[in-house]
Amino acid sequence: xxxxxxxxxxxxxxxxxxxxxxxxxxxxxxxxxxxxxxxxxxxxxxxxxxxxxxxxxxxxxxxxxxxxxxxxxxxxxxxxxxxxxxxxxxxxxxxxxxxxxxxxxxxxxxxxxxxxxxxxxxxxxxxxxxxxxxxxxxxxxxxxxxxxxxxxxxxxxxxxxxxxxxxxxxxxxxxxxxxxxxxxxxxxxxxxxxxxxxxxxxxxxxxxxxxxxxxxxxxxxxxxxxxxxxxxxxxxxxxxxxxxxxxxxxxxxxxxxxxxxxxxxxxxxxxxxxxxxxxxxxxxxxxxxxxxxxxxxxxxxxx
Ligand code: SF4
Numbered sequence: 001x002x003x004x005x006x007x008x009x010x011x012x013x014x015x016x017x018x019x020x021x022x023x024x025x026x027x028x029x030x031x032x033x034x035x036x037x038x039x040x041x042x043x044x045x046x047x048x049x050x051x052x053x054x055x056x057x058x059x060x061x062x063x064x065x066x067x068x069x070x071x072x073x074x075x076x077x078x079x080x081x082x083x084x085x086x087x088x089x090x091x092x093x094x095x096x097x098x099x100x101x102x103x104x105x106x107x108x109x110x111x112x113x114x115x116x117x118x119x120x121x122x123x124x125x126x127x128x129x130x131x132x133x134x135x136x137x138x139x140x141x142x143x144x145x146x147x148x149x150x151x152x153x154x155x156x157x158x159x160x161x162x163x164x165x166x167x168x169x170x171x172x173x174x175x176x177x178x179x180x181x182x183x184x185x186x187x188x189x190x191x192x193x194x195x196x197x198x199x200x201x202x203x204x205x206x207x208x209x210x211x212x213x214x215x216x217x218x219x220x221x222x223x224x225x226x227x228x229x230x231x232x233x234x235x236x237x238x239x240x241x242x243x244x245x246x247x248x249x250x251x252x253x254x255x256x257x258x259x260x261x262x263x264x265x266x267x268x269x270x271x272x273x274x275x276x277x278x279x280x281x282x283x284x285x286x287x288x289x290x291x292x293x294x295x296x297x298x299x300x301x302x303x
Contacts (some may be wrong), residue, residue: 001290003266003283006214010279012203012272014096015039018073019048021094026051031067032092035080036125038072039273040229043251047275062087074125075099077132098162099126102199103133109157110134117141117150117176119169120161124230127161143168147175162201163231163272166208169200203272204231208238211269215242218267220259223248224282225271232271239269251278252285257293260286 011019018038025032030052037045037055045055056064061083068090071080075095084091095103110116110133120127122140131138139149150156158176160169215221221243225232227250239246247259260266266286268279 001260001264001266003268003286004218005276005279005283006211006267006269008207008210008214009269009274010276011274012201014073014098014201014203015273017096018070018094019044021092022048022053022070023051025068025070025092026053029067033064033067033069035061035069035071035076036074038070040226040232040271041273041275041278042226043278044273044275058083061089064089068092070094072125073099075103075129076125077129079132095129096162098201098203099129102159102162103130105199106130106138106159107133110137112155114155114157115139115151117156117158118161119158119164119172121230124161126163130159130161141172144172144175147172147179150176150179152179160199161230162199163204163234164200165234165237166200166205204234207235211235211238212242214267214269215239215246218243218265219245219263220265221246221267221269222255222259222282222286223269224250224274224279226250226273229271229273231273235269235271249282252282255282255285255289257289260290 022032022034022038026048032053033056034053035056035058038048038053039045056069058080061069065088069084070092072094073096081091106116116134116138118127118130118138118140119142120130120140121142122131127140131140141147141149156176158173221239223232223236223239223246225236225248236246236248245259249255268282270279
């Protein structure tokens with residue numbers, strides 16, 4: 001049986017940048033706070049914890065004066081920076097530049113009087129940071145079912161959280177365009193403007209095609225990611241649609257020998273927050289699991 005790691009998998013450059021910034025500080029001072037989990041991958045968090053990283057909540061920020069506080073790639077709303085300043089807390093800002101750009105575009109449209117609509121999950125840290133750019137006044141929708149929340153009058157601008165599904169974004173855009181047209185027909189005096197901005201990160205959406213090809217090329221696919229990784233869930237669904245024998249795991253302990261029955265090729269891939277070393281560990285675990293099984297099977301036959 002052949003076990004192959006997807007050559008396009010691993011950290012996106014935004015996450016690589018965040019981890020490098022954290023490790024630089026940890027190597028220098030041996031202590032760093034991360035405001036919220038640094039990435040959606042508990043195994044990688046554990047590795048950094050051993051180097052001196054602690055995760056703190058917003059409530060704990062006021063007491064975090066004995067070390068610097070890292071703002072992770074998801075970014076934060078302006079209120080967090082104000083709070084840090086008020087408490088005299090030193091920040092290392094690792095917000096991904098893609099997110100920083102999105103935040104400033106949202107702010108610009110908001111200040112120009114647009115109704116800001118964000119396709120995303122309202123509890124996701126990135127979205128909390130984006131909504132903060134509109135002083136809390138953005139409308140967040142995560143599916144077509146919630147489209148009624150969008151106002152049909154006034155100027156509307158649609159943005160997306162960087163890790164959402166591109167296909168669903170364009171379905172929402174199409175649906176909104178239809179509604180805007182209807183509104184114009186019903187009341188032509190109303191000046192409704194619709195501007196669509198696809199702000200899905202290309203580190204996520206450009207992976208779709210290559211990921212589909214990889215998923216189809218193997219008998220069984222193991223998708224490795226943190227269970228609460230938004231990007232992980234989206235990419236896992238892409239794989240599952242191409243290859244029904246796709247399994248989502250967070251650690252090698254979750255592997256199940258049953259998955260590898262009658263299989264010649266196993267692929268391993270992951271989200272933008274899945275470290276390369278973890279996929280290599282999964283590869284070793286699959287090889288050892290299957291070879292132990294083979295040995296036991298041979299012994300049983302020999303008896
Ligand atoms: S997925 Fe894109 S936006 Fe998110 S951290 Fe990576 S590079 Fe930045």
